[in-house]
Amino acid sequence: MSRDFDLLIVGGGLVGGSLALALRDTPLRVGIVEALTETQRLALAAGDRALALARGTVQILDRLGIWQDVAGKAMPIRHIHVSDRGRFGKTRLHAGEKGIDALGQVIVARTLEDRIAQELQGLDAELVCPARVIGLKAGPEAVCVTVKKGDECLNLTASLVVAADGGNSTVRKLLEIEQKVRDYQQTAIVTEVATEADVNFTAYERFTSAGPLALLPLERRKCSVVWTMENQDADELLSESDSNFTANLQTAFGYWLGKIQLASKRQGFPLKLIRAEKMADDRVLLIGNAMHQIHPVAGQGFNLGLRDAAFLAEQLSTRLAFNEDIGENAFLARYVRARQRDLANTIHFTDSLIRAFCTDFPPLALARNAALVALDCFPPAKRLLARHAMGYGFRL
Numbered sequence: 073m074s075r076d077f078d079l080l081i082v083g084g085g086l087v088g089g090s091l092a093l094a095l096r097d098t099p100l101r102v103g104i105v106e107a108l109t110e111t112q113r114l115a116l117a118a119g120d121r122a123l124a125l126a127r128g129t130v131q132i133l134d135r136l137g138i139w140q141d142v143a144g145k146a147m148p149i150r151h152i153h154v155s156d157r158g159r160f161g162k163t164r165l166h167a168g169e170k171g172i173d174a175l176g177q178v179i180v181a182r183t184l185e186d187r188i189a190q191e192l193q194g195l196d197a198e199l200v201c202p203a204r205v206i207g208l209k210a211g212p213e214a215v216c217v218t219v220k221k222g223d224e225c226l227n228l229t230a231s232l233v234v235a236a237d238g239g240n241s242t243v244r245k246l247l248e249i250e251q252k253v254r255d256y257q258q259t260a261i262v263t264e265v266a267t268e269a270d271v272n273f274t275a276y277e278r279f280t281s282a283g284p285l286a287l288l289p290l291e292r293r294k295c296s297v298v299w300t301m302e303n304q305d306a307d308e309l310l311s312e313s314d315s316n317f318t319a320n321l322q323t324a325f326g327y328w329l330g331k332i333q334l335a336s337k338r339q340g341f342p343l344k345l346i347r348a349e350k351m352a353d354d355r356v357l358l359i360g361n362a363m364h365q366i367h368p369v370a371g372q373g374f375n376l377g378l379r380d381a382a383f384l385a386e387q388l389s390t391r392l393a394f395n396e397d398i399g400e401n402a403f404l405a406r407y408v409r410a411r412q413r414d415l416a417n418t419i420h421f422t423d424s425l426i427r428a429f430c431t432d433f434p435p436l437a438l439a440r441n442a443a444l445v446a447l448d449c450f451p452p453a454k455r456l457l458a459r460h461a462m463g464y465g466f467r468l
């Protein structure tokens with residue numbers, strides 16, 4: 073059977089685009105189906121969210137040849153400061169103590185999306201855009217994918233389809249793969265603030281009575297804010313005037329950075345843990361948010377999705393060296409087994425963070441406060457925290 077592509081990637085966003093870039097030096101015939109035009113993508117407010125990138129993520133982006141071009145727009149995290157509002161405990165981590173330049177980096181998602189989109193234009197891979205997948209049927213040798221592009225319906229075939237089409241994945245729906253959903257009944261309010269004092273490459277995580285509040289350095293005097301709280305509290309705060317919102321934020325955060333001023337619109341993101349029940353189906357794999365959508369409090373979503381893409385690219389290259397079928401079920405099953413641990417650990421870790429820290433239940437609040445004090449006095453525990461922050465990129 074003749075095939076249009078060896079590999080068809082559905083979704084050319086952060087994760088799908090990175091996969092295509094990771095495969096650029098292989099002989100694979102790659103197709104990418106992307107729903108949004110550049111103009112539509114640029115108009116999305118979600119592009120303003122800041123991404124905290126773990127050191128491991130930066131290394132992967134460097135290998136993909138895109139980090140060098142965006143590094144100047146990213147802000148290194150050299151210090152992490154964790155505190156609990158109204159309590160004594162706080163802890164600090166410093167990159168210098170580890171003999172490294174940065175514990176992680178912060179970048180506006182759109183900057184990375186733009187760079188990936190730009191790089192995709194120069195690939196041999198065929199970009200089918202704007203187009204949406206509307207049908208999918210796996211056969212013994214290939215998958216046939218029906219794509220709607222304008223008024224046209226295209227039938228594309230590929231040995232393997234990789235769904236990287238985000239949390240609302242059409243591919244997952246077409247395959248009728250169920251999802252496990254845990255609704256945290258919380259919303260992350262995301263915005264930016266200008267600060268009076270120099271942020272000095274510091275990421276702040278503060279546990280407030282409303283919920284955890286992260287301030288990530290964007291510029292010398294500008295931070296990205298992610299404030300997670302119960303849906304109802306978020307609705308109320310989102311409907312406040314800018315000045316009332318800022319006053320609430322200032323009270324919750326304190327004056328670690330002097331007076332703060334709102335520097336962008338506020339957006340609310342409802343928080344859910346969504347995990348597809350299967351990572352693979354006949355000749356189809358789910359990666360990135362199409363597979364797992366996790367709470368942004370831990371800043372892990374893209375870091376995890378990029379590890380999916382990087383590992384898959386590595387496995388596909390090995391497979392190619394032996395000239396073997398890249399969509400074979402046994403191969404996909406091995407990929408799935410190999411990714412399970414990272415996925416389970418990351419989800420478990422994020423979930424534990426939320427349970428421990430999104431609470432004002434007194435015994436737990438005291439325990440976390442004691443933990444922060446102990447952490448500051450106990451170098452091995454701090455080292456462990458730093459190792460997580462660097463390798464897995466959680467916002468702590």
Ligand SMILES: Cc1cc2nc3c(=O)[nH]c(=O)nc-3n(C[C@H](O)[C@H](O)[C@H](O)COP(=O)(O)OP(=O)(O)OC[C@H]3O[C@@H](n4cnc5c(N)ncnc54)[C@H](O)[C@@H]3O)c2cc1C
Nearest residue numbers: 083085086087107123124237238360361368371373374375
């Ligand atoms: C407030 C907030 C803060 C966050 N902070 C962090 C952080 O600090 N660190 C971190 O690592 N992660 C963070 N994340 C998570 C991160 O944004 C996601 O994990 C990441 O965007 C997932 O990338 P993706 O490519 O899988 O999905 P997406 O970014 O959603 O991309 C999906 C792509 O598929 C396309 N598409 C969709 N449907 C179709 C279709 N039917 N056909 C063709 N194309 C389609 C879309 O247009 C898009 O280009 C945060 C998320 C939020 C909401």
